[in-house]
Amino acid sequence: MDMKNKKASDATVTRLSRYYRSLVHLETQGVAMVSSKALARRDGISPAQVRKDLSCFGQFGTRGQGYPVAELKEAISRILGLYRTWNVALVGVGYLGVSLLAYREFKAQGFHIVAAFDNDPEKIGKKRRNVIIRDIRTLPEVVKKLDIEMAIVTVPQDAAQSVVDLLVRSGLKMILNFAPVSLRAPVGVVIRNVNIAIELEALSYHLASGG
Amino acid sequence: MDMKNKKASDATVTRLSRYYRSLVHLETQGVAMVSSKALARRDGISPAQVRKDLSCFGQFGTRGQGYPVAELKEAISRILGLYRTWNVALVGVGYLGVSLLAYREFKAQGFHIVAAFDNDPEKIGKKRRNVIIRDIRTLPEVVKKLDIEMAIVTVPQDAAQSVVDLLVRSGLKMILNFAPVSLRAPVGVVIRNVNIAIELEALSYHLASGG
């Protein structure tokens, strides 16, 4: 990967994902070129922000013209690692876990959930959405055998830290955590947290404080 | 609400939710006082950050002693609006929607999903997790009748904007959106987005760019 990558912040990477979606949409509409202004408006972002974000990774536009939709889409797909597929493990097959197994957007972006794990003997061995549920204790070997690089954690709070420890011991470096708890992991392991209850609390803050 | 509220950023409010969870935990452990340092360590945050965050809303601590766990918990619960219950509508009863209906953390924090809506005649009239699924067209009247103030949107991309428009017309001001698309709403309406695919993309960025 020979992109210049000055230093993209987390916020920049997140916006890149948005641009990507907009570009996919524009491409299906047959649009060939798009200006930072037009891209920005679609996402409620400033045109300068769009240009700065993109400038972290190279020069994709032509002055006076704008950005070529297809090429920019390709470039972002390479930056975000969407040009390839990723094998993903799902740990914790509760309601949320099952709904993620069925989530189409994942497969569409190249994220394949190839294994699911749980510790409930009732669940182990069964299939949900065509994925077999395995004993959590087999995780380290399955990770190696299936070449898994990412994990999605949807276990209860209490179990989350020990699951993360197990994932780290198994060599995984990318974890998406849905348990409502702060997790510790060694440097080099990237954990992203999705905390649905906290999102609602942020909303209720606005109402409660007289928004 | 007579708190001083200097100007709490989104990040501050999110951290408040974390502190709240830690405080709940500490209270069950019988801990009476906690220092900013101890609170911070539990969440991987700096002690100064904890103090600054709290200082947005008042002075809750005692110098030399720390913060009284029970009182601080109460105060944050008031700030975040957790001292009361909120009636919430769920729009879009797909896999994700159903899993949110079953999400215990919501009820524990006072968020009650009192109505679910869909536009699929197959689903309308049936119950999932003890909540009846209603015709989306009845939303405005049901919102009024059941005193609903928040909505969770789990419909497909294409439908998301029109659902948000309907919610806004029905008088809702707080929306939690799970559709992977940027939404427009008038000022005064707070929309928070949870975009699960984007989270995975941010992870894959780190791996793809040689993390």
Add this chain to the structure above:
DNA sequence: GTCTGTGAAGAGTTTCACAGCT
């Protein structure tokens, strides 16, 4: 001594504004 509360400094992010290309 310990620990909070907070102004000031530092770091990071966004916006501005304009040079330079088409």
Add this chain to the structure above:
DNA sequence: AGCTGTGAAACTCTTCACAGAC
């Protein structure tokens, strides 16, 4: 003319450091 790319300015958020309270 229109639009990108980017240094500089503006703004925001975090950390520092210390006065003041126990």
